[in-house]
Amino acid sequence: MTDAPPHLLDVTELSAHYGHVQALKPTSLRIAEGELVTILGPNGAGKSTLLRAITRLTPGDGRVTFRGQDITALPTHRRAALGIIMVPEGRGLFGQMSVRENLVLGAYQIGSAQATIKQRLDEVFSLFPRLAERIDQVSSSLSGGEQQMLAIGRALMAGPKLLMLDEPSLGLAPRVSVEIIETLGKLNRQGLGILLVEQKAPLALKLAQRVYVLSLGRIVVELPASEIRSHHDLARYYLH
Amino acid sequence: MTLPAITYTKPVRLPWLAIGLSLVGAAIVLFTFSASGYVVTVVGFAAIYAIFVTGLNLFMGYTGQASFGQNAFAALGGYGTAILCTDYNMEPALALLLTMAFSGLVALVVGYPTLRLRGHYLAMATFALGLITYEISIEWASLTQGYMGYSGIPPLRLWRFEAVTEKQQLAVILVLLVLGVFAAYRLRHSRFGRALRAIAGSEAAASALGVNVARYKLLSFMIAAMYGSAAGSLFAHFVGFISPEVFGTSMVVSSFTMLYLGGIGTVAGPLIGAVIVSLLPELLRGLKEWQDVVYILVLLTILIYAPKGIAGFLDRLFRKQEG
Numbered sequence: 001m002t003d004a005p006p007h008l009l010d011v012t013e014l015s016a017h018y019g020h021v022q023a024l025k026p027t028s029l030r031i032a033e034g035e036l037v038t039i040l041g042p043n044g045a046g047k048s049t050l051l052r053a054i055t056r057l058t059p060g061d062g063r064v065t066f067r068g069q070d071i072t073a074l075p076t077h078r079r080a081a082l083g084i085i086m087v088p089e090g091r092g093l094f095g096q097m098s099v100r101e102n103l104v105l106g107a108y109q110i111g112s113a114q115a116t117i118k119q120r121l122d123e124v125f126s127l128f129p130r131l132a133e134r135i136d137q138v139s140s141s142l143s144g145g146e147q148q149m150l151a152i153g154r155a156l157m158a159g160p161k162l163l164m165l166d167e168p169s170l171g172l173a174p175r176v177s178v179e180i181i182e183t184l185g186k187l188n189r190q191g192l193g194i195l196l197v198e199q200k201a202p203l204a205l206k207l208a209q210r211v212y213v214l215s216l217g218r219i220v221v222e223l224p225a226s227e228i229r230s231h232h233d234l235a236r237y238y239l240h
Numbered sequence: 241m242t243l244p245a246i247t248y249t250k251p252v253r254l255p256w257l258a259i260g261l262s263l264v265g266a267a268i269v270l271f272t273f274s275a276s277g278y279v280v281t282v283v284g285f286a287a288i289y290a291i292f293v294t295g296l297n298l299f300m301g302y303t304g305q306a307s308f309g310q311n312a313f314a315a316l317g318g319y320g321t322a323i324l325c326t327d328y329n330m331e332p333a334l335a336l337l338l339t340m341a342f343s344g345l346v347a348l349v350v351g352y353p354t355l356r357l358r359g360h361y362l363a364m365a366t367f368a369l370g371l372i373t374y375e376i377s378i379e380w381a382s383l384t385q386g387y388m389g390y391s392g393i394p395p396l397r398l399w400r401f402e403a404v405t406e407k408q409q410l411a412v413i414l415v416l417l418v419l420g421v422f423a424a425y426r427l428r429h430s431r432f433g434r435a436l437r438a439i440a441g442s443e444a445a446a447s448a449l450g451v452n453v454a455r456y457k458l459l460s461f462m463i464a465a466m467y468g469s470a471a472g473s474l475f476a477h478f479v480g481f482i483s484p485e486v487f488g489t490s491m492v493v494s495s496f497t498m499l500y501l502g503g504i505g506t507v508a509g510p511l512i513g514a515v516i517v518s519l520l521p522e523l524l525r526g527l528k529e530w531q532d533v534v535y536i537l538v539l540l541t542i543l544i545y546a547p548k549g550i551a552g553f554l555d556r557l558f559r560k561q562e563g
Contacts, residue, residue, distance in 0.1 A: 057448060076447040077452045086448050088444065088445065092444065092445030092448070093441075097437065097441065101437075105434050112431055
């Protein structure tokens with residue numbers, strides 16, 4: 001009998017506080033290699049805190065392993081070096097920098113390997129041709145949809161093994177949201193592990209293989225996305 | 241990902257702004273070398289301040305951090321040079337390098353705990369650093385001569401070549417300024433510089449992309465300290481005398497004015513700011529009692545119509561014309 005391969009990400013009893021307020025109660029989840037997992041939940045459920053605690057942008061208690069390696073003690077930048085890349089809520093773009101500068105910064109960890117940077121730029125432009133048209137434009141002057149494309153493109157420049165996105169459709173027109181989500185689906189089909197926090201459940205459920213529902217700082221249910229599709233009362237979980 | 245490639249080639253543009261500013265700089269230098277000693281002194285001070293503010297710009301402009309205490313490192317450079325060259329007859333060039341290294345080390349020790357602070361707290365902590373250094377330069381009179389100041393500091397010398405006259409000294413300072421600005425330019429466009437600018441944009445986003453924020457902030461602080469130290473050393477050689485007042489709070493105010501007026505976060509900004517803030521009072525001297533009023537009005541007008549400083553304003557102007 002052989003051991004099962006380690007999960008891409010394994011989170012065990014992870015919790016986080018803001019001052020005295022416990023924003024995330026001890027929470028466990030896992031993501032397999034090449035899996036797209038969605039976290040659903042109402043406002044204030046602790047979804048963003050969970051992502052921030054996984055990257056350690058918000059310090060938390062609990063254990064995090066990545067491809068079998070215990071990374072609990074690693075700071076954010078070391079986790080990023082391993083391939084855990086997050087697109088934060090609000091996108092976190094460098095507003096005064098151009099599209100190109102933002103993208104090149106995404107490839108920060110690969111140093112000055114110009115050939116690799118160029119190859120990744122080409123790949124990002126293939127996914128989001130509009131970014132190539134805006135290459136010298138200051139990123140703060142882009143539309144909301146283009147900014148989100150840039151945020152995802154920048155994350156892809158880092159060569160992620162696990163891409164985590166915090167509400168990528170927030171504030172976007174429905175057509176643009178669909179475009180973004182479909183691109184994530186394409187990336188997932190190419191083998192990229194994705195952890196997606198999303199409030200627009202129908203969009204997220206189109207792609208996800210598994211779903212966690214988070215409410216009041218804890219996971220209330222974990223089930224295959226297909227089962228949620230047959231449910232018409234997600235609110236039941238939200239109100240747990 | 242295996243997707244078809246879209247190749248993008250950046251259009252080649254002539255750096256008209258850099259060419260224009262270089263020509264203006266060359267004109268000022270040519271005029272200075274044909275003018276009297278007084279003009280040489282004023283331009284010399286401007287050049288020394290430009291070195292100081294270029295360093296400050298690395299930490300405040302590129303990295304987006306606040307430091308109200310860079311005068312401490314200028315004091316370390318000034319007093320270090322004065323003591324080493326006067327009491328120990330050390331070669332000025334060696335003293336300059338030693339004091340820069342020492343200032344970098346002090347910045348490392350002070351910055352390691354201090355740079356965990358952010359915003360106003362960091363500003364207050366660095367301000368305290370400047371005040372403490374100022375007090376030490378007064379109270380430790382056996383080392384610094386206290387209020388009396390340190391005199392008899394020899395002029396700049398590069399082994400056999402001694403810059404005896406003011407114009408020779410200015411020439412050396414200008415060479416060092418060009419080197420300092422070139423280094424800052426290269427730094428800004430390097431991977432290190434991009435990381436600093438990412439930190440200025442968003443520490444969280446930079447960290448999430450793999451930038452070691454704490455280390456880069458510290459390195460930026462150390463480099464800025466070394467620029468400040470070099471400026472302090474050059475001042476000591478150029479004037480031949482230093483006292484605590486030279487590196488007091490007024491230095492912080494002047495350098496901030498130069499930085500914001502010239503254009504924070506730009507390569508040319510510190511140069512432009514240092515030249516304007518140093519030369520403007522001299523140009524307005526004929527206005528007598530109205531001099532200060534007009535000086536402030538000019539500064540305010542520039543900041544209102546060019547909130548990103550003159551370098552930012554010119555950059556926008558040139559881009560518009562190109563576009």
